[in-house]
Amino acid sequence: MNIKSPFVLKQIIEHRQLFTQLVAYIEEHDGDVEIPSRLYRFIVRQAIQTEATQGNDRERDRIRYTLSEDNLLRERLIIRKDPARGTLVLAPFVVDMLRHFDIGRMRGLSQAELEDLRDGLNQSLAAFQELPIDLKNDDFTDELRLLRRRIQDTLGKMQESIAALEAQGDHLADQVEQQDVGSLEGAAETRRALENINRIYQRYILPALEFLDPKTRFKKGVPAITAIRRIAKLAGESDQPALNEEMQLSANAIQSYVKDIDSLRLSLERYVRQDRQQRQQYDAVERAFNAIRLATEERHDDSFRNLYIPVRHAAIQSPGTFAGIKRMRFVRLEWHDIDHRADIEEFTDRRIEELRSQLDKAGSVKVDPARARRSEAELQEQLRQHEVQALLERWTIPDDCQDLHASLHDYLGSHLEGYTLNDLLEALDWVMALPDFKFHARFQHLEIAHGELALSYHPLIPREAPATEITV
Template sequence: MMRVGSDRTLVAILQHKSLFFQLMDFVQHSLNNPSLEFTISDYQKLLARTAEGMDSGKRRTFLNTLGLENLNQNGLLSYLDRRSGRFRLQQFVLDMLRHLDSKRLRELSSAELNQLLKQLEECERQLSDSNIIWLDDNPDFQEMVESAHNTLNEVNARLQSNVRALKGQASHLAELVDRQDYTRLERSEQVGFALNEILRIHERHVTPMLQFLDERLDISRAAHSTKSELHGSQSPMALVQKIINRFYEHRKGDHVTRLQRVQFHILRLGEEVAAIAKSLETYVRYARQERQRYNRTEELYNSLLTAVQEKQQGQLRDFLLKPEHPVFEPSRVFGNFKNFSRTLASNINWPAEQGTDALDEVLRVRLERTPKVLQDNHSKPGKPRSEEEMLKRTTINRIMKAMERFEYDVQQDDIYTVLHEHLCAQMQSYGLPNLVDALAFLGAHGKVEIVSPPRFNKLVYQGQQLSYRLRSYTPKGQKEPVRQAVNVVKSIEMQEREAP
């Protein structure tokens, strides 16, 4: 068998992704195998079934490319054990396949969030080591910097994938509940399963994610007051801020800027997770009410069953429950019970035609009120398709409106502070993350540069803190030599003021 290159093999996997989706679904749902370990026989059957409609040349190329030997030679298999007849794809291949379908993305569990928390704690501990020499040419410092960037980028990537998974699952389950059919028992069972899944996702994934992204979360205090799924001495976002502060304290401005960029992206995920929690709130409340009703029904049934069993002692008399029995107390709201016996009971007037007229009428009215589902679900281009997108567009529109009144023709020495004060006065519901979006509007009117010599400053607003290197803003109309001369004069004046 001729070996096929890794690039062509990956392209073949993407072209035949449905084959691997079938394999993943079979393992997850039929075998209950969360590790996604596949059997060789199942994979060979799917390969043969997929290659049935191909001609001989394409079939040979297809089987050579996606054969287990070729996958293993190209490093796409984590292991291949022919004695047990099992193999597993590399994790990056599984993640790539899941990325193609948001409904197949797996949500981060509380245990995985705690693993990310431990990574942040270890990164912060390494940066706090007094033996580290903060010099750019020091090998220990270079390895530590690379480790810090890798840790924050990995946390950001895992959290972004988690948000996509939560969006896909929440949208799918909410659609399943909204399209319930009152006349089919199978659909009712699916709705019940969907409600249980929504409740599980809200409790096991959405709530821990909100706690992970909470900047002001006190884990030790939250553990006593409310149930917290995180286990550690500090909140994750507080650790991220401490990691950035270590670089800020040692005047590593470039690293501070890069790490803050990752931090802002992580903090923005909190708004998306909050929107997911808000969209599921109605279903969660309904699911909890359904669970309470089911538990109450089961409790009443068990008490009635126990009372009947206690009454059955093998006697021919006195084996029926009396209407005044305490087990019937919760049903008194329906009126008094009548004890029907064989000798005294009158005939019961059952409704004609199997007694389904009233039920049929109720179902008819409800079905008429149910909105019809359109066959074509394609949304019109240009219009927002979700509340998150609408909220994001609304925020951008408010920033654009506020920036219309900004003085672009005036030079500024600290553009961050000036822009922050302008947005505080002109924009409603302003937050520090909006400052980064507003900076993009300055590029068309002037130039933003880091001041020389480098200086640092910080902004504190509504409980959030932004540390940054000072940047100046120069309008397009001002000439470059004039601006450089002004900067030189200001630098000399500053040095004279700092001199004793």
């Protein structure tokens, strides 16, 4: 029995909550388009059982015939079936339809996908530059049809990408805000959510902004919006006002998505900074723990005969490192049936008694020179920060400022003795924290060299600055 594709798609849509498992499988396997036949048959059996429990015997038989693999293959909804390997490949539009129903399974456009879209529009630009713009020319009309399809594809994918990124970003942000970081499980969940937010920010948000920025410079070709506007200019010069207007509107429609992407960037930046800070804290704790473990291994002789870690050992010079995790419970380290935690606690209690007796006799305790030098360095760093902030309180951002990094560099270099690039970074953190800060990053790499160091950065420009197209 041959059942036409509209009826097949209707059955899939009615049971879409089951068929979205196919999209989940594809996403879990990083876009692998081959689906195990057993997974598809399992989903069909679930749909049949759903109808059977409701007593719809006629509908159950209809699903069995409609969603059979052979019927989908005849209707070109399955484009390939491999019985030997037990796999099948659904038509791309069917997978896109299922993704549309389950927005949480959708993904943002990656760097490679955005580059593919830009290359297609650059190919259309090259073709329009070589062909005469004549609607009666078949070669031109073929290229125009291909260009329109590429523009529609870009608009559709950008819209889906933004919807997917918004859904995933909101979900992950809720996870971060609702987790109890005081427990190990909550801290682990929060860390995973922050890592996923950082991955979305780096892999999807920043490449999308670069794709939509007409000022971005590429090694080959021009930005996608620039390519469409150049095609519009060629149409206007060839006395095709309707085509010129169509291309201009298409370019504006694509560029309008930059506001949505930029709002996503602003909403996720706080979590990206939190993820970076948390990674640094975890690294500090891990380094301190490894130092203690190494010191324990060095002093261990299978019997632990009163051999303790020296009080001046580098591993315990900064006990404040562990101050933030007092409530966390560590898994006991089983090593030759010895409780190292109890041994360290015993050593700590004994050492405290020794220091107290030393204080009673001498009236003071000798300060560790290494720790004193570190405290002095921290004090100097705080004084330097106050000096930089005092200068910034007397500084006003120039009205014509088009590079905040360069303006701060020039101002601090002329007013701050012993100026370094670290002072510039401190000043930027202070300025960007102001409530009336209205600058955003231009996706262009610049560099400031000072002394033996150089700083690579994205220039910060006023948010109200108009974006003009670069034409050649």
